[in-house]
Amino acid sequence: xKNEKITERTEDFAKWYTDVVKAARLADxxxxxxxxxxEPNGYAIWENIQKxxxxxxxxxxxxxxxxxxxxxxxxxxxxxxxxxxxAPEVAWITHGGTSLLEERLAFRPTSESxxxxxxxxxxxxxxxxxxxxxxxxxxxxxxxxxxxxxxxxEFLWQEGHTIHETADEAIxxxxxxxxxxxxxxxxxxxxxxxxxxxxxxxxxxxAEFTTTVEALMQNGICLQSATSHYFGQKFAKAYxxxxxxxxxxxxxxxxxxxGSTTRMIGALIMVHGDDHGLVxxxxxxxxxVSIVPIRPQDELLEKCEEIRxxxxxxxxxxxIDKSDKSAGFKFAESEVNGIPVRIEIGPxxxxxxxxxxxxxxxxxxxxxxIDDVLxxxxxxxxxxxxxxxxxxxxxxxxxxxxxxxxxxMKEVMDNNPGFVYAPWCGDEECEVKIKExxxxxxxxxxxxxxxxxxxxxxxxxxxxxxxxxxxxx
Amino acid sequence: xKNEKITERTEDFAKWYTDVVKAARLADxxxxxxxxxxEPNGYAIWENIQKxxxxxxxxxxxxxxxxxxxxxxxxxxxxxxxxxxxAPEVAWITHGGTSLLEERLAFRPTSESxxxxxxxxxxxxxxxxxxxxxxxxxxxxxxxxxxxxxxxxEFLWQEGHTIHETADEAIxxxxxxxxxxxxxxxxxxxxxxxxxxxxxxxxxxxAEFTTTVEALMQNGICLQSATSHYFGQKFAKAYxxxxxxxxxxxxxxxxxxxGSTTRMIGALIMVHGDDHGLVxxxxxxxxxVSIVPIRPQDELLEKCEEIRxxxxxxxxxxxIDKSDKSAGFKFAESEVNGIPVRIEIGPxxxxxxxxxxxxxxxxxxxxxxIDDVLxxxxxxxxxxxxxxxxxxxxxxxxxxxxxxxxxxMKEVMDNNPGFVYAPWCGDEECEVKIKExxxxxxxxxxxxxxxxxxxxxxxxxxxxxxxxxxxxx
Numbered sequence: 001x002k003n004e005k006i007t008e009r010t011e012d013f014a015k016w017y018t019d020v021v022k023a024a025r026l027a028d029x030x031x032x033x034x035x036x037x038x039e040p041n042g043y044a045i046w047e048n049i050q051k052x053x054x055x056x057x058x059x060x061x062x063x064x065x066x067x068x069x070x071x072x073x074x075x076x077x078x079x080x081x082x083x084x085x086x087a088p089e090v091a092w093i094t095h096g097g098t099s100l101l102e103e104r105l106a107f108r109p110t111s112e113s114x115x116x117x118x119x120x121x122x123x124x125x126x127x128x129x130x131x132x133x134x135x136x137x138x139x140x141x142x143x144x145x146x147x148x149x150x151x152x153x154e155f156l157w158q159e160g161h162t163i164h165e166t167a168d169e170a171i172x173x174x175x176x177x178x179x180x181x182x183x184x185x186x187x188x189x190x191x192x193x194x195x196x197x198x199x200x201x202x203x204x205x206x207a208e209f210t211t212t213v214e215a216l217m218q219n220g221i222c223l224q225s226a227t228s229h230y231f232g233q234k235f236a237k238a239y240x241x242x243x244x245x246x247x248x249x250x251x252x253x254x255x256x257x258x259g260s261t262t263r264m265i266g267a268l269i270m271v272h273g274d275d276h277g278l279v280x281x282x283x284x285x286x287x288x289v290s291i292v293p294i295r296p297q298d299e300l301l302e303k304c305e306e307i308r309x310x311x312x313x314x315x316x317x318x319x320i321d322k323s324d325k326s327a328g329f330k331f332a333e334s335e336v337n338g339i340p341v342r343i344e345i346g347p348x349x350x351x352x353x354x355x356x357x358x359x360x361x362x363x364x365x366x367x368x369x370i371d372d373v374l375x376x377x378x379x380x381x382x383x384x385x386x387x388x389x390x391x392x393x394x395x396x397x398x399x400x401x402x403x404x405x406x407x408x409m410k411e412v413m414d415n416n417p418g419f420v421y422a423p424w425c426g427d428e429e430c431e432v433k434i435k436e437x438x439x440x441x442x443x444x445x446x447x448x449x450x451x452x453x454x455x456x457x458x459x460x461x462x463x464x465x466x467x468x469x470x471x472x473x
Numbered sequence: 474x475k476n477e478k479i480t481e482r483t484e485d486f487a488k489w490y491t492d493v494v495k496a497a498r499l500a501d502x503x504x505x506x507x508x509x510x511x512e513p514n515g516y517a518i519w520e521n522i523q524k525x526x527x528x529x530x531x532x533x534x535x536x537x538x539x540x541x542x543x544x545x546x547x548x549x550x551x552x553x554x555x556x557x558x559x560a561p562e563v564a565w566i567t568h569g570g571t572s573l574l575e576e577r578l579a580f581r582p583t584s585e586s587x588x589x590x591x592x593x594x595x596x597x598x599x600x601x602x603x604x605x606x607x608x609x610x611x612x613x614x615x616x617x618x619x620x621x622x623x624x625x626x627e628f629l630w631q632e633g634h635t636i637h638e639t640a641d642e643a644i645x646x647x648x649x650x651x652x653x654x655x656x657x658x659x660x661x662x663x664x665x666x667x668x669x670x671x672x673x674x675x676x677x678x679x680a681e682f683t684t685t686v687e688a689l690m691q692n693g694i695c696l697q698s699a700t701s702h703y704f705g706q707k708f709a710k711a712y713x714x715x716x717x718x719x720x721x722x723x724x725x726x727x728x729x730x731x732g733s734t735t736r737m738i739g740a741l742i743m744v745h746g747d748d749h750g751l752v753x754x755x756x757x758x759x760x761x762v763s764i765v766p767i768r769p770q771d772e773l774l775e776k777c778e779e780i781r782x783x784x785x786x787x788x789x790x791x792x793i794d795k796s797d798k799s800a801g802f803k804f805a806e807s808e809v810n811g812i813p814v815r816i817e818i819g820p821x822x823x824x825x826x827x828x829x830x831x832x833x834x835x836x837x838x839x840x841x842x843i844d845d846v847l848x849x850x851x852x853x854x855x856x857x858x859x860x861x862x863x864x865x866x867x868x869x870x871x872x873x874x875x876x877x878x879x880x881x882m883k884e885v886m887d888n889n890p891g892f893v894y895a896p897w898c899g900d901e902e903c904e905v906k907i908k909e910x911x912x913x914x915x916x917x918x919x920x921x922x923x924x925x926x927x928x929x930x931x932x933x934x935x936x937x938x939x940x941x942x943x944x945x946x
Contacts, residue, residue, distance in 0.1 A: 031548055031590050032578070035541035040606075043537050064516050068508035069611055069627050075504055088570045093580065095565040096615035096626075105505070107566065107580075117504050133513075138542055138611065142569035153569075154542050 006336070008275050013219045018148065020269055023336045024278040027148040034146040034153035038262070041337060042149075044286035045265050046156060050136060052188055052284075053158065053260070056180050062132040062160060067114045069137070070105040076113050079238040085205020086110070089141040091153070107140040112206065112231070112257055115161040116239035123253065125244045126165050130173070134160045149266035150223075150473050157261035163241065163253040167232065170254035174230040177258040178211045181226035189264060190281035190389040191215050191271050192396050193225065194419065194468060196444030201428050204257075208232040214443045214468070216396045217270035220417035222443050222470035225267055228258035266473070271392050272361075278338030279360055281388050282381040289318035289377060290334040294327045294346030303350055303370070307343065310374055316381065318343075335360065340384050341377055345370075361387055406434070406457055409469065413437045417471045421446065423454035423463030430458035434469060443468045479809070481748050486692045491621065493742055496809045497751040500621040507619040507626035511735070514810060515622075517759035518738050519629065523609060525661055525757075526631065526733070529653050535605040535633060540587045542610070543578040549586050552711040558678020559583070562614040564626070580613040585679065585704070585730055588634040589712030596726065598717045599638050603646075607633040622739035623696075623946050630734035636714065636726040640705065643727035647703040650731040651684045654699035662737060663754035663862040664688050664744050665869050666698065667892065667941060669917030674901050677730075681705040687916045687941070689869045690743035693890035695916050695943035698740055701731035739946070744865050745834075751811030752833055754861050755854040762791035762850060763807035767800045767819030776823055776843070780816065783847055789854065791816075808833060813857050814850055818843075834860055879907075879930055882942065886910045890944045894919065896927035896936030903931035907942060916941045 005023050007015040021027050026042035038046065054064070070093065077083050086109045093105040108114065119131060136158045146152045160177060164170040178195055185191050193215045203210035207229040215225045236242070236252035245251040272279040282288050291307055293300040304320045311318045321330045327344070334342045344356040350370075357376055358365045361384050368376050399418025403409040409420055414437070424430060424442070434440050434457070446466045454463040478496050480488040494500050499515035511519065527537070543566065550556050564580040567573060581587065592604060609631045619625045633650060637643040651668055658664050666686045676683035680702040688698045708714070709725035718724040745752040755761050764780055766773045777793045784791045794803045800817070807815045817829040823843075830849055831838045834857050841849050872891025876882040882893055887910070897903060897915070907913050907930070919939045927936040 028591065028594065030541050030587070032541040032543045032545060032587075035543060037541070037591055038539035040536040040538055043539050046539075047537065063513040064520065065513055066511035066516050066519075066629065068503050068505040068510070069613070070505045070508060072505060090570060091566050092568040093564050094567045095577075097561045097563060104568075114503070114505075118501065118510055121501065140542070156539065 006275060006277060009218065016273075016275070017270060020273050020277055020336075021148045024338060026265065026269070026278070029148075034143060036148045036152055038156075041286070042265060045268070045280070045284060046262055048284050048286055049188075049264060050158075053180075053184055054134075054136070056184060057134050057158075057160065060132070060176065060180065062134045062162075064135060065133050066135055066137065067111055067118060069108055071108055071111075071113055072103050072105055074103065075117060076106050078113065079206050079235055081234075082112060082206035086141070089143065091140045091142050108137075109139055109141050110257075110259070111135070111137075111159055111161065112235055112255075113239065115257075116235050116241050116255075119163055119241045119253065120239060123163065123241065123243050126246055129243060129253065130162055130164045130169065132160075132162045132173075134158055147266075147473075149262055149269070151263075155261050155263070157259050160256070160258040162256045163236070164256075165243075165245065165254070167254045170232075170256050171230055174211060174228050174256045174258070177256070178213065178226075178228040181213045181228065181258070181260060185213060185215065185225055185264070185267075186389065188281065188283045189268055189271075190283070190385055190392065191225070191267055192389065192393040194444065196446050196468065198227075198444060199428075199431060199442045199467065201431050202442055204229045206231065206234055208234065212444050214419075214470070215267050215271065216399060216419060216470075217267070217473075218273075218395065219270070220399050220471070222419065222472050223263070223267050223270070224443075224472065225264055226258070226260035229256060231255040231257070272388050273338070276363070277336030279388070280338035280340055282340040282385050285317075285338070285340050287317050287319050287339055288381055289316060289341045289343060290330075290339040291318055291320045291343045292327060292330045292334065292345070293320065293322070294344060294349075296322065296324070297347060300345060300347060300350055303345065307370075307373055311377060314374060314378070316377060331358075335363075341380050343373065343377075359384055361391075403457060404455070409434070409440070409457055410437050413440050413471060419443065420469040421466060422457040422469055423450060424465050424467040425456035425459055425461045426464035427456075427459065430456055433458045438471055440469050441472050443470045443472070479748060479750060482691065489746075489748070490743060493746050493750055493809075494621045497811060499738065499742070499751070502621075507616060509621045509625055511629075514759070515738060518741070518753070518757060519735055521757050521759055522661075522737060523631075526653075526657055527607075527609070529657060530607050530631075530633065533605070533649065533653065535607045535635075537608060538606050539608055539610065540584055540591060542581055544581055544584075544586055545576050545578055547576065548590060549579050551586065552679050552708055554707075555585060555679035559614070562616065564613045564615050581610075582612055582614050583730075583732070584608070584632055584634065585708055585728075586712065588730075589708050589714050589728075592636055592714045592726065593712060596636065596714065596716050599719055602716060602726065603635055603637045603642065605633075605635045605646075607631055620739075620946075622735055622742070624736075628734050628736070630732050633729070633731040635729045636709070637729075638716075638718065638727070640727050643705075643729050644703055647684060647701050647729045647731070650729070651686065651699075651701040654686045654701065654731070654733060658686060658688065658698055658737065658740075659862065661754065661756045662741055662744075663756070663858055663865065664698070664740055665862065665866040667917065669919050669941065671700075671917060672897075672901075672904060672915045672940065674904050675915055677702045679704065679707055681707065685917050687892075687943070688740050688744065689872060689892060689943075690740070690946075691746075691868065692743070693872050693944070695892065695945045696736070696740050696743070697916075697945065698737055699731070699733035702729060704728040704730070745861050746811070749836070750809030752861070753811035753813060755813040755858045758790075758811070758813050760790050760792050760812055761854055762789060762814045762816060763803075763812040764791055764793045764816045765800060765803045765807065765818070766793065766795070767817065767822075769795065769797070770820060773818060773820060773823055776818065780843075780846055784850060787847060787851070789850060804831075808836075814853050816846065816850075832857055834864075876930060877928070882907070882913070882930055883910050886913050886944060892916065893942040894921075894939060895930040895942055896923060897938050897940040898929035898932055898934045899937035900929075900932065903929055906931045911944055913942050914945050916943045916945070
């Protein structure tokens with residue numbers, strides 16, 4: 001029943017990835033270079049991500065807004081580091097209708113500058129703080145090499161933007177939202193992650209510091225899955241965002257931003273997928289159960305409808321595949337699409353009061369009594385969610401290393417890459433040197449204490465931090 | 474308690490409109506010419522619109538997708554009428570980073586061309602039909618004059634796109650979705666509407682025909698609130714979207730599209746608003762009830778929280794205004810924001826087991842027993858929804874006229890404009906002539922029969938259709 005179109009992971013992981021994206025109808029290439037079409041199955045996952053995350057953001061007091069997609073060049077240029085960081089990736093609008101614009105407009109690569117422009121008018125006193133905003137939108141970054149979900153010129157994301165009275169509050173917010181991302185990715189996407197601070201070289205352009213959520217794919221490559229930034233007063237000063245503080249003095253606001261993208265769908269594929277296609281954690285699957293009648297008989301279809309209704313009443317989403325394809329084809333389709341649980345039922349099953357239930361993760365089949373279908377489905381959905389996380393965690397642990405020399409690190413990255421914990425002196429030169437190993441980059445700085453005996457893995461000098469290193473998408 | 478910042482409607486309706494937009498914090502102007510910021514109160518209405526309409530679309534079998542924001546110039550140009558219609562309004566991207574693009578890209582003004590490009594690969598046989606898609610996204614049309622919600626260079630919308638095996642099915646879909654819009658706008662936005670077909674002059678560029686939902690604002694100006702188009706095989710031929718039909722012949726698909734935008738928020742304001750600010754129909758209000766404790770006492774706040782919880786358990790959204798503003802200020806704020814029901818409760822009320830409940834539409838106040846708060850709130854929310862619709866319907870009926878001569882029509886439009894039913898010969902010249910009356914345009918062709926005695930209101934020749942005419946936003 002294996003779908004022949006999917007390359008095996010051990011043969012060519014990159015090819016396997018694009019095969020799954022196509023076969024599960026998550027995304028399709030378009031006539032627009034570097035942009036993909038999010039097809040129904042892919043977009044439905046994004047809708048679920050949006051619904052759940054949006055609820056979590058609102059729970060912390062954030063409200064949604066929508067700011068313009070255009071940023072006038074002068075406005076974008078006010079914060080030098082930001083524009084220097086994004087300049088090579090900005091797409092420019094130069095004409096409106098048949099007229100050349102007086103000032104060209106950037107398609108937003110991120111919206112800090114516009115939010116500052118908005119805050120400026122919206123804030124007068126400390127009573128107006130904090131402002132806790134979020135927006136769901138499209139952004140454009142003119143990338144050279146693109147891959148569905150992982151990197152494309154246009155992508156969908158959410159960007160949170162907040163301003164606060166004090167540095168402490170803004171720093172607390174930065175870590176709070178990092179925690180929200182970690183919780184969402186672990187609990188819903190069933191992907192174990194590590195979190196920490198980026199090195200200065202890897203931080204967001206214009207940020208005081210950047211925190212990150214990093215996940216490990218099955219092939220040992222790291223994927224930055226969400227980031228949360230603390231800006232201090234940098235942007236506030238550049239854009240003149242002031243307020244009257246409690247002592248009636250003018251003070252600049254303290255600012256954060258945090259973002260996550262459709263890239264998380266890429267992580268889902270590469271953490272849980274197998275040679276048969278996509279494997280979706282039940283908590284994020286748009287459809288949790290597929291019901292396949294073996295023949296298109298009325299009595300059978302009625303029973304299927306009865307089961308669908310029973311599941312629906314218990315908060316479980318399912319669909320009946322009534323198409324005129326063969327049963328085998330339907331099984332394979334449900335499998336390649338990553339539907340967590342499949343129910344198969346034929347005329348003989350019905351007469352015996354039985355059905356077959358199949359879990360997608362292990363592909364284990366069981367014949368059960370029809371009367372037990374709700375309990376069994378509930379159990380399987382819970383168990384699959386748990387097993388997917390546990391397996392991913394096991395793999396991550398297996399591919400987590402501690403290295404104390406450059407050669408050790410090279411050995412690991414060349415053969416079996418993963419998260420490599422190693423001491424670092426704090427010099428950018430050493431990061432550049434380590435990059436020689438297949439492009440290895442610092443993923444994040446850990447909170448672990450550094451001892452006198454710890455020496456930088458690149459230069460051998462005294463270490464300042466412990467850093468997690470890895471290959472990256 | 475009247476908010477002094479709001480101009481009265483009779484004084485200057487246009488100024489009143491922008492005052493309400495600002496005072497109710499629905500939208501703010503930005504540094505980006507012709508684009509507005511959707512502020513929390515405005516965006517929350519859009520979120521509710523999205524949630525409800527999205528459910529209605531899915532109920533009819535549509536799934537959401539997301540197509541690129543860019544349209545390569547050559548792709549856009551394939552259908553001549555479409556490009557001719559939109560060319561003056563297209564914003565062009567010419568640079569990616571520091572490089573000039575080989576082919577400039579349009580910021581989508583609408584996505585028919587991209588959907589055709591997608592269909593082309595997704596459809597092979599009649600078994601693949603129909604395809605029923607929708608997308609929620611931003612579009613850009615380079616307008617000269619802009620007004621918040623009514624007309625802006627970038628706006629948010631949904632665009633449905635479907636293809637079908639037969640003309641009949643596609644035409645049925647065109648009218649089905651027109652019906653969905655009518656139902657949504659009448660039942661949720663409490664705005665009575667008329668529907669019908671556009672004249673050829675007013676139809677969507679490239680459509681065989683366009684159907685429209687038209688609403689009447691308090692000042693007698695019409696607002697096109699949603700449109701649904703039938704394309705026949707026009708685009709299919711231009712973009713070569715073919716399928717193997719039931720007779721194994723290649724056939725072109727039949728196509729529709731339909732759209733509605735944040736403009737509906739403009740209609741909400743102008744149909745229901747009053748001199749005190751926004752008035753929101755309960756079914757679309759992000760917050761249906763405001764609870765105002767007269768003093769910040771613990772006991773009072775506890776009772777407010779109890780009421781909030783009780784309402785929430787019964788599916789009613791409310792919030793407690795705990796800010797340190799004066800009670801009077803809070804009342805005014807709740808009023809200007811259009812919250813349908815306000816609950817006021819002070820220490821003496823509490824000791825007497827009473828509270829004051831105020832409905833936003835009539836501003837009528839009533840003292841009731843605290844124990845009756847749920848029943849009374851439920852009743853008021855239902856009644857307000859109904860009254861808002863009924864009042865709008867009365868106004869629409871009052872401003873609906875039948876004219877048989879040009880002078881009669883001029884008389885109406887000059888003094889008390891509204892929907893004017895009048896016969897029309899079918900010639901575009903007559904439409905141009907009628908436009909001389911303050912820019913009067915045909916809103917839609919009615920289904921009413923035309924008699925031999927009906928003469929065109931412009932030229933006096935035999936009428937072909939009855940048309941509704943009006944001034945427009």
